[in-house]
Amino acid sequence: MDRKEILAGLIEVLRTVRTVDPAKLENVTEETDFMTDMNTPSTELINIAAKVEQKFDVEFEDEDIDELGSKVKDIIDLIIKVKARTEAERGE
């Protein structure tokens, strides 16, 4: 799964989040900041992370979320990192 596909999947997730303005999803890039560009409440980032886990079949640890930045690229980086970690653990 490449970054472009992850971004598309992430936008699908964001469409299901009540506090995200659908109009702001039209021009989302990796540099978009959830807090400054999309005015997403910080509480909502946890809900987004929970939905991302389901969508991408990954499991985030406490430390992953502790260090998570507020840009779209931060979530994409995290998904890639956790997918690689999971595959390594499964010996794939």
Add this chain to the structure above:
Amino acid sequence: MITDISQIKDSLVGDDPGNWLLQGPTKRYINNYHWHQPKVGIVASYTPTAQNVEDHFDIFRGVDQIESFAQATVVSCGTFSQCKKMNVVPETLAEMFVPTFIHIGSVYFHSYLEKGQTFINIGFIKFFKWKQMVCDGRIYKVPQGLNLDEYFKDFTEERLLAYDLSSDFLLIAELFDITGRGIKKDMFENLQQLQQQRHNG
């Protein structure tokens, strides 16, 4: 004060709230923990003091009821579970994370509480992940003279979820989506800076 992980029991029942609510005593709105199942919820009581109702018609403010509920649930339960998970004492956890009160869903007040009237916070955990806890629950005024430890000795998860109390408990408030989160200290500072930048345009 808890100085060693071995002092942490299997639940908060009977423990000193001061071990878990690290703010000073004048802002601590829990006296006792009566029932607690770490993955389920809690029953904790408080009796407002003269200082708590000062300049407010001898009435315990609604906002302080919410604070008490949050202290019983997302702070006490959240801190307990995170300490267990990380194998650390509350003071150590507090050095690493800032406990933040981040969201209140809905609150409906049905009655009020006066100085000296003991109430219970009865709360259950809806979500707990990545140090964020969300709880729903109720506040009830306790019948005068009732021994709460004895009353809740054999309480169960089923009874908690059904608010199965005797009819002489008076419903004071219903609370939904009370949310708290432990945020890593440096991330918290970054968030503050970000908010300041947004404010400054």
